[in-house]
Amino acid sequence: MKKIYLLLLAMVMMYVFAGCGKGDEIAAESGSERITVFAAASLSESFTELAKEFKKKEGNNVKVEFNFAGSQTLKTLLENGAKADIYAPAEISFIDELKNKGFLNDYKVLAKNKLVLANNIRSKYDVKDLKSLASRGIRIAVGDKTVPVGKYWIKALERALEDDVIDEEDMQLIEGNIKTRELNVKDIVSKVYLNEVDVGVVYATDLTEANTGKLKAVEVAVFDKIIASYPIAILNGSEDRDYVKRFYGYVLSDEGKKLLQKHKFIVD
Structure with a gap:
């Protein structure tokens, strides 16, 4: 299992450093601002719809690119130099580890x-x-x-x-x-x-x-x-990027919560 994990990790890292695939890009080609989100695989349907709705609000000024994978794989990628603006795993311990290592300052729980x-x-x-x-x-x-x-x-x-x-x-x-x-x-x-x-x-x-x-x-x-908590954080280096903050805020907004509920997530 460890060998398989390392092989998969290497493949995902090649994918990430080469740029996210077209299937994960939610925006028009004319977009000028790019947001990269590393999110748990279980968020794929909900976050894809959130990005589409966010683009409607922002027009063609922004692209949201996703890397959906296992939370542990995404954490390891970040620790090994992969670049992202936002991280949303399916367990708080992963984001706490990254916080302790200086990858982020704070986070919020977006859903359960x-x-x-x-x-x-x-x-x-x-x-x-x-x-x-x-x-x-x-x-x-x-x-x-x-x-x-x-x-x-x-x-x-x-x-x-x-x-x-x-x-x-x-x-x-x-x-x-x-x-x-x-x-x-x-x-x-x-x-x-x-x-x-x-x-x-x-x-x-x-x-x-x-x-x-x-x-x-x-x-x-x-x-x-046994309830799963999903935290979300803006990673260090992206805290001052306007569109990153807007997308982060949109996910946590009442409108964002309604979309998460639509996809069967538990929200406060």
Whole structure:
């Protein structure tokens, strides 16, 4: 897994230093100001729409370019010299680490999220709850322990054991049924969508119009006790850039919060 992670990181770094791809650029070619945002993969749909709405307000004067990836991968890229104006991971600890290293001065929590089980409707396993994951032969995809969705999964499993939702035998069976540990939540969604696994542990926001009819969300009570917080920060060196501050403010505005709610995020 470590070798795979390093290979993926190298590929992403090549992509970043070469410039963001056209698919992640939300603006007209005539835009004169460029904002680069490193954001958790689970923010891809919501942030893409936020950028489109922001451009409508600002006209053709600005481009918003995204690098959507695992929060840990993005953090490592920044630590290794990649340039960005805004960082929005899916866990506060990553942004705290960067703050302690002098990459940013402050941050705010823009939204919250929670885990769900995404079950492929073609699977022979009709997942009902956490205990369903202990079924013989079921194939599960989760996040790697280095990324937020994987960390939240571990916490949820431990909490379920504490609350007697599952027992030690269930825990061992569930662990044995995990077939892949991904570095990006969208890769988990893809595995379930393609029926390479029967079920994946993803965020509620990952069940979108694009996978409606292929996946069903299964809510688990213990997941309500493990809430993911999404912080956002302007990185040092970009604090005085007008359009960076405007986009940051727009994401945190009432209008921005409504768009985040539309994509199933929890906002205050």
